[in-house]
Amino acid sequence: MSETGTGKTEMTARVGVYLCECGPNIAGKIDLDKVMADILSESDRYRNVELVIRRYGFLCSGPGKQYLEDEIKENGLTHLVVAACSPRDHDSTFMGVCARTDLNPYLYRIVNIREQCSWVITDPEEATERAATYIRGSISRVLRQSSLFEKPLEINPDAVVIGGGAAGMEAALALSSDLRRVFLVEKSASLGGGCGITMPQEKAVIEDPNVDIYLETQMSSVIGFLGNFEIGLKSADGKDEEITAGAIILAIGSDYSDPQESGRISFSESDEVHILAEAERTLEAAGDLKLRDGTMPETIAVVHCVGREEQGYCSGVCCSSSLKLAAAIRRLSPETAVTSVYRDLCLPGADGENVLRMARESGVELIRTKGTSLSGMELDLEKMDGTSEKRSFDMIIPAAAIVPAADTVSLAEMLRIPLDEHGFFKEAHRMTDPAGTTTEGVFIAGTAHGPMSVMSSMRFARACAGQVLTRLVPGERIVPEVKVTEILEAYCTGCGNCLDVCVYGAIYADTDRGISVVNEAVCRGCGNCFASCPSGALRTRHFTNEQIFREVDEALR
Amino acid sequence: MPDFHPRIIGFLCNWCTYAAADLAGSSKLELPPEFTVIRVMCSSRIDHNLILSTFYRGADGILVAGCHPGDCHYGEGNYYARRRFALLKKVMETLDLEPERLELRWVSAAEGNRYAEVVNEFTDRIRKLGPSPIRTSTRL
Numbered sequence: 069m070s071e072t073g074t075g076k077t078e079m080t081a082r083v084g085v086y087l088c089e090c091g092p093n094i095a096g097k098i099d100l101d102k103v104m105a106d107i108l109s110e111s112d113r114y115r116n117v118e119l120v121i122r123r124y125g126f127l128c129s130g131p132g133k134q135y136l137e138d139e140i141k142e143n144g145l146t147h148l149v150v151a152a153c154s155p156r157d158h159d160s161t162f163m164g165v166c167a168r169t170d171l172n173p174y175l176y177r178i179v180n181i182r183e184q185c186s187w188v189i190t191d192p193e194e195a196t197e198r199a200a201t202y203i204r205g206s207i208s209r210v211l212r213q214s215s216l217f218e219k220p221l222e223i224n225p226d227a228v229v230i231g232g233g234a235a236g237m238e239a240a241l242a243l244s245s246d247l248r249r250v251f252l253v254e255k256s257a258s259l260g261g262g263c264g265i266t267m268p269q270e271k272a273v274i275e276d277p278n279v280d281i282y283l284e285t286q287m288s289s290v291i292g293f294l295g296n297f298e299i300g301l302k303s304a305d306g307k308d309e310e311i312t313a314g315a316i317i318l319a320i321g322s323d324y325s326d327p328q329e330s331g332r333i334s335f336s337e338s339d340e341v342h343i344l345a346e347a348e349r350t351l352e353a354a355g356d357l358k359l360r361d362g363t364m365p366e367t368i369a370v371v372h373c374v375g376r377e378e379q380g381y382c383s384g385v386c387c388s389s390s391l392k393l394a395a396a397i398r399r400l401s402p403e404t405a406v407t408s409v410y411r412d413l414c415l416p417g418a419d420g421e422n423v424l425r426m427a428r429e430s431g432v433e434l435i436r437t438k439g440t441s442l443s444g445m446e447l448d449l450e451k452m453d454g455t456s457e458k459r460s461f462d463m464i465i466p467a468a469a470i471v472p473a474a475d476t477v478s479l480a481e482m483l484r485i486p487l488d489e490h491g492f493f494k495e496a497h498r499m500t501d502p503a504g505t506t507t508e509g510v511f512i513a514g515t516a517h518g519p520m521s522v523m524s525s526m527r528f529a530r531a532c533a534g535q536v537l538t539r540l541v542p543g544e545r546i547v548p549e550v551k552v553t554e555i556l557e558a559y560c561t562g563c564g565n566c567l568d569v570c571v572y573g574a575i576y577a578d579t580d581r582g583i584s585v586v587n588e589a590v591c592r593g594c595g596n597c598f599a600s601c602p603s604g605a606l607r608t609r610h611f612t613n614e615q616i617f618r619e620v621d622e623a624l625r
Numbered sequence: 626m627p628d629f630h631p632r633i634i635g636f637l638c639n640w641c642t643y644a645a646a647d648l649a650g651s652s653k654l655e656l657p658p659e660f661t662v663i664r665v666m667c668s669s670r671i672d673h674n675l676i677l678s679t680f681y682r683g684a685d686g687i688l689v690a691g692c693h694p695g696d697c698h699y700g701e702g703n704y705y706a707r708r709r710f711a712l713l714k715k716v717m718e719t720l721d722l723e724p725e726r727l728e729l730r731w732v733s734a735a736e737g738n739r740y741a742e743v744v745n746e747f748t749d750r751i752r753k754l755g756p757s758p759i760r761t762s763t764r765l
Contacts, residue, residue: 154643154650156643156647183646183650184646184650184662187650187651188655189656190655191658195658198658198661202661571700571702594670594699594702595669595670596705598670599670600705601672608666608670611665611670613674613678616663616675619663620679620682620684621682623632623634623663624632624634624679624682
């Protein structure tokens with residue numbers, strides 16, 4: 069069927085196979101003419117297929133792309149195979165070329181004969197043979213591929229921020245500065261969160277006309293995806309409200325560990341033991357720290373690293389906060405003796421040493437111990453020289469570890485995002501997407517993400533806002549992934565295996581019809597559900613078994 | 626079997642191991658010509674049919690490689706892959722197919738050297754094992 073003009077144009081596929089020389093990178097090792105001759109010599113293997121096979125210097129260059137575009141148009145290609153480099157380099161380049169023609173970009177395929185042949189196979193003959201095998205696999209596969217059509221969706225550029233602490237307020241203000249509408253949802257009766265000081269953002273956010281503040285309100289439900297979320301809100305007095313937004317920023321903050329958790333620390337309600345955050349707040353509001361009977365304490369001990377061993381991580385910010393508090397107490401009430409009890413000092417960053425110097429200069433006594441236990445108001449200090457000393461104080465301030473907020477688990481389940489090993493929200497990727505999550509359109513800011521300083525919380529808040537501003541541009545539409553899973557309803561038994569394995573919550577049960585249904589806007593096309601389906605009712609577009617077997621068969625021929 | 630050239634299929638996850646293969650390529654590391662790479666989006670999409678059919682189509686060995694546990698692009702796909710492999714290996718035993726012909730490994734995008742090591746090691750193993758019993762058996 070290699071002749072044209074047979075009158076069977078509708079039946080005949082015209083597959084263009086273009087081999088890129090990539091300068092000497094490919095052509096220097098692989099005998100491209102031999103590859104072309106070998107493939108052409110057995111072109112009668114393909115029924116009703118006409119092959120156009122050519123080589124070119126650099127297909128990814130400007131003239132190369134123009135050449136390819138012209139070839140597709142002039143030859144009326146129905147399918148295209150480009151034998152060149154890794155799809156990670158130029159798949160999108162050549163898809164872009166297809167998009168300028170009538171050829172659907174999903175009827176094209178790139179074959180990697182550089183990274184997987186010319187660069188790694190030593191013997192030129194073997195490399196040539198491998199290249200031919202890979203190309204045959206792709207010709208065979210591309211004939212089984214189907215056109216896919218991108219369906220751009222309208223988006224809602226507004227955002228919901230969960231949590232009215234430092235990070236939440238900062239994110240809301242950053243979004244509002246671009247005139248986005250923000251729903252700021254706070255569980256407690258006031259803004260400010262747990263950062264211990266009154267942030268200037270608080271006043272700004274209250275006065276901001278673009279920010280709607282919901283106090284004593286929690287998120288109760290969420291459905292949707294990036295650009296189109298429907299969020300249910302429930303207020304403390306039982307009122308329900310539904311809002312719509314394009315993105316969700318989680319800024320729910322964190323809690324502190326229970327100092328008594330370790331067993332080394334025990335005290336009763338009546339003892340003058342106040343955790344660091346509480347003491348910071350009192351000092352900031354009242355200007356001093358008084359005992360319950362209204363008198364000033366003569367001695368105060370700040371105990372660092374309480375809960376660090378139990379949690380298995382250093383919270384990273386409490387040494388600095390503890391020393392700052394100790395210095396502030398000395399400054400505000402110089403008659404009070406303040407002792408800082410620490411094991412290791414963690415004072416990272418350019419300003420860390422200044423904090424230590426400030427504490428020393430203000431007259432804070434620093435005691436390094438191997439371990440400290442507390443019973444009532446008496447500290448048992450295990451000194452570095454092996455001796456131990458018992459000392460009583462009028463007030464004890466343990467620096468408890470930063471731990472996940474109580475709502476973290478329920479919100480993570482609602483939004484289908486994973487938690488890290490310590491129970492904080494897990495980012496999509498530590499380095500490449502630290503503010504994002506595995507659920508597109510859901511971002512994390514502040515200590516909901518893990519222990520961090522107020523300064524870092526601000527940075528994350530801005531990063532989240534930046535993501536929302538760039539991903540959801542008013543008037544622009546978003547194109548969901550098209551290589552997603554579809555369900556062949558006739559085969560689906562509604563067993564629900566696929567629902568259980570989908571981390572995105574992209575599949576739901578249609579109980580009326582007894583089948584599973586894929587929400588294509590949420591599906592990312594990993595194919596996990598496909599492998600879990602016992603009845604073969606799922607198909608992952610562009611990566612079907614049928615398509616993959618074409619590659620397998622050519623490799624094993 | 627001095628002239629035995631095994632036929633090996635490597636199903637690589639798009640995000641980690643395929644990128645590692647690219648890195649091995651751009652580092653010009655030597656790889657065996659018997660090894661054919663097939664790109665899939667995630668190791669979790671590898672079902673029993675794909676593995677067993679590939680053996681029945683004549684593969685002497687199959688390597689599946691994806692992101693390290695905890696690093697999956699799709700959250701936790703590789704954990705599912707690992708569980709399915711535990712079952713697959715048992716199925717292979719009942720088919721008189723040596724379970725060593727199937728291997729699941731984790732290779733991150735940064736591990737080009739490790740990728741080359743894994744592929745070369747696996748290819749050596751299959752060379753030693755000889756042709757798959759499915760190819761040589763008269764029973765089939």
